[in-house]
Amino acid sequence: MSLSAKTLFITGASRGIGREIALRAAADGANIVIAAKSAEPHPKLAGTIFSVAEEVEAAGGKALALQLDVRDEAAVRDAMAQAAGHFGGIDALVNNAGAIKLVGVEQLEPKRFDLLYQINTRAVMVCSQAALPYLKKSAGGHILNLSPPLNLAPKWFAQHGPYTVTKYGMSMLTLGMSEEFKKYGISVNSLWPQTMIATAAIEFELGSRDAFKRSRTPAIMADAAHAILSSTGRSITGRLLVDEEILREQGQTDFEHYRFDPEGGSLVPDLFLD
Numbered sequence: 001m002s003l004s005a006k007t008l009f010i011t012g013a014s015r016g017i018g019r020e021i022a023l024r025a026a027a028d029g030a031n032i033v034i035a036a037k038s039a040e041p042h043p044k045l046a047g048t049i050f051s052v053a054e055e056v057e058a059a060g061g062k063a064l065a066l067q068l069d070v071r072d073e074a075a076v077r078d079a080m081a082q083a084a085g086h087f088g089g090i091d092a093l094v095n096n097a098g099a100i101k102l103v104g105v106e107q108l109e110p111k112r113f114d115l116l117y118q119i120n121t122r123a124v125m126v127c128s129q130a131a132l133p134y135l136k137k138s139a140g141g142h143i144l145n146l147s148p149p150l151n152l153a154p155k156w157f158a159q160h161g162p163y164t165v166t167k168y169g170m171s172m173l174t175l176g177m178s179e180e181f182k183k184y185g186i187s188v189n190s191l192w193p194q195t196m197i198a199t200a201a202i203e204f205e206l207g208s209r210d211a212f213k214r215s216r217t218p219a220i221m222a223d224a225a226h227a228i229l230s231s232t233g234r235s236i237t238g239r240l241l242v243d244e245e246i247l248r249e250q251g252q253t254d255f256e257h258y259r260f261d262p263e264g265g266s267l268v269p270d271l272f273l274d
Contacts, residue, residue, distance in 0.1 A: 001230040007031040007087040008229070009080065011070050011127060012097030014038035015047035016199040017146065020218035021094055021225045022052060026061025028226075033083040033090075035068040036097070046200075062087070070097050070123035073130070080130040090134035092142040092229050095124045095170070100205050102160040113162045120147075121169030128177060132184075141186040142229050146221075147171040148192040148272040149240040156272050164272070171240050178238030187237035189228050193221055194244040195267040198260040213264035220258040223247060242273070 135141030147170035
């Protein structure tokens with residue numbers, strides 16, 4: 001199970017889970033397209049497309065840093081063409097870019113909902129559509145969306161319905177594209193964390209790093225993504241997977257080393273998981 005010489009186009013790869021997926025694949029010798037908006041250093045958030053490109057090269061991979069706004073379909077098409085031209089094709093698309101706002105309908109400004117929808121749901125369609133001509137030419141292409149299982153319990157809509165709708169939209173596109181692209185031999189899956197993951201998105205949405213003590217590191221998502229993306233023959237497709245679930249299927253039983261704080265308390269389950 002190796003991604004050696006495979007080309008992965010990863011959106012939102014300048015930090016967090018996207019960066020970790022990039023570095024895990026780079027350790028195999030993969031080609032990584034780091035596609036994100038972060039081209040300049042942020043005063044509060046570590047990582048840019050260029051710093052991650054350097055990390056990818058140091059880890060053993062090859063990197064192409066592309067500044068990209070996934071809301072701009074023309075820019076997405078151009079980025080895919082540039083990536084395919086640079087590396088000779090695209091083997092996998094990881095739709096990792098995301099937006100989060102955990103408030104209900106009463107408090108959410110319509111323009112913020114537009115942002116959630118455009119970055120979460122719409123970008124999955126736009127990026128997948130743009131990558132499709134290249135994935136068709138791959139010997140077993142993959143699309144991986146960072147979105148949850150479909151849990152229709154009312155509690156997941158009560159406090160942050162708009163966010164839930166846009167994340168579930170990604171998952172429904174996963175199910176649809178897996179069937180639609182079956183004729184091309186392309187695998188399409190979703191991946192979601194069993195527990196909260198220690199990322200800047202969580203820190204800023206919750207207002208502190210306190211939750212990190214009861215979280216796992218992004219490494220577990222990177223290992224799970226690697227297991228999915230290195231599978232062959234559509235042996236894994238059309239599934240809304242959880243990181244721990246797919247790793248257990250691969251024979252892994254110990255997950256303690258993924259804890260952000262080995263001395264922390266019980267881990268906090270992520271959203272949408274009972």
